[in-house]
Amino acid sequence: MYARSSTIHARSSAVERGIAYIHDTVWPALTGLDGYIGLSLLVDRQTGRCIATTAWESEQAMYASRPVADQHRDRAAQILGGSPTVDEWEIAALHRDHRSSPGACVRVTWARVAAENVDRAIDAFRLATIPALEELDGFCSASLMADRDSGFGVASVTFDSSDALRHNREALDELELVTVRDAGAEVLDSCDCDLVLAHLRVPELV
Template identity: 25%
Template sequence: MYVRSIYATGDPATLDGVAEALRTEGRELLSAQPGYRGMGLFVDREVGKLLVGSWWEDEASRQASFESLGKRRDELISPFARTLAIDNWEAPVARRAEDLGPGAGFRLVRMDVEPGDIDLLVQTFRDTSLPKAQQVPGMSGISLLVDRERGRAAVGSLYTDREALAASRGAVAAIRGETTEKARVITRSLEEFEVVLATAVPHA
C-alpha cells in the first residue's frame, strides 16, 4: 500500500468549510480514481491544522491521481492553506480501522531514521510495537509509513473517541520509547487531531 499525505496550516476560522469540501467533493473525486483504497481527514481546529491521507494500491495509481486531481485539490484547499506540504509514503505495516468519523481521535508521530535502518524499524514495529499497541484500549487502527529515500517514518493511530486518545498517552509513550531504542529512530514530532473522516475501501 502507498499513501499521499497533505499537511496544511492556516486560519482556524476557514478550516471547517474546507474540511467539509474535502469530506464530500474531495472524497468523491478520490474514490473515482483507479487504485484508490481509502482516505483519512483530520483537523486541529484550535491551532488551524489540516491533514489528509489518501491510500493507493500502488505507486502508479498514487502518481496518476496526483496529476489528475492537482488543480481541483489546490482549489479546494486554498481558502484555508497558508502553508502546504505534500509527502509520499510506503505503508509496510497497516492495521486500518473500520469507518470512523467525528468524535474519533488520531495521533501522528513523525520520526527520522537512517535509510539503512528502515527495514529494522519495519521489523521492530511489526514484531514488537504492533502487538502491544493493539492491546491499548480504544485503539481502532495503526499504520507505519516510511520514506526510504529521505530517511523518514510516521506512525498514525486511530482511536474510537478523544477520551481513549487522551487515556492512551502513557501506554503509547512506553511503546514508542521501546521502539525508538530498538530501531534507532528519533521522534521528530507528535501531534493529535480530531477525525473528520477515516474510511477504507475493502479489497474485492
C-alpha cells in the same frame, strides 16, 4: 500499497469550510480514479493542522493521480488559508482491530531513521509496537508509512475517542520511547488529531 499525505496549517476560521470542500468535492472526484482505495482527513483544531491522506493500490496509480490531486489540493489550500506540504509514502504496516466510529482520535508521530535501518524500524513497529498497542483500552487501528530512500516515516494510532487517547497518553509516550530506541529513530514531531473523514479501504498489512 502507497499513500500521499497533504498537510496544511489552516486558519481556525476556515477549518470547517475546508472539511466540507474535501468531503463534498475532493472525495467524490478521487473515487473514480484507477487504483484509488480511499481517503482520510485528520484535523488538529487547536493548531489548525489538517492532514488529508489518499491511498493507492500501486505507486503508478499514485503518480497518475497527481494532476487531479494537485488541482484539488491547491483549491483546498486557498480555502484553508495555508500552504500545503506533500509527502508520498509506501504503506509499510497497517493493523485494524475494528473500524473507527465518529469521535475517533489519532496520535500522529513523524520520525526519521538512517536509510539502512528502515526495514529494522518497520519490523519493530509490526512485531513489537502493534501487539503492545492492542493491549490499550479503546485502541482502534495503527499504521506506518515510510519513504525508504530518506528514512522519513509517519505512524498513526487511532483510538475510539479523545477520552481513550487521553487515558492512554502516558502509555503511548512510553511505548514511543521504546520504539524509537529499538528502531534507532529520531522523533521529529507529533500531534493529536480528530479523525474527521475515515474512508480508507487499505487491507491488513502486518
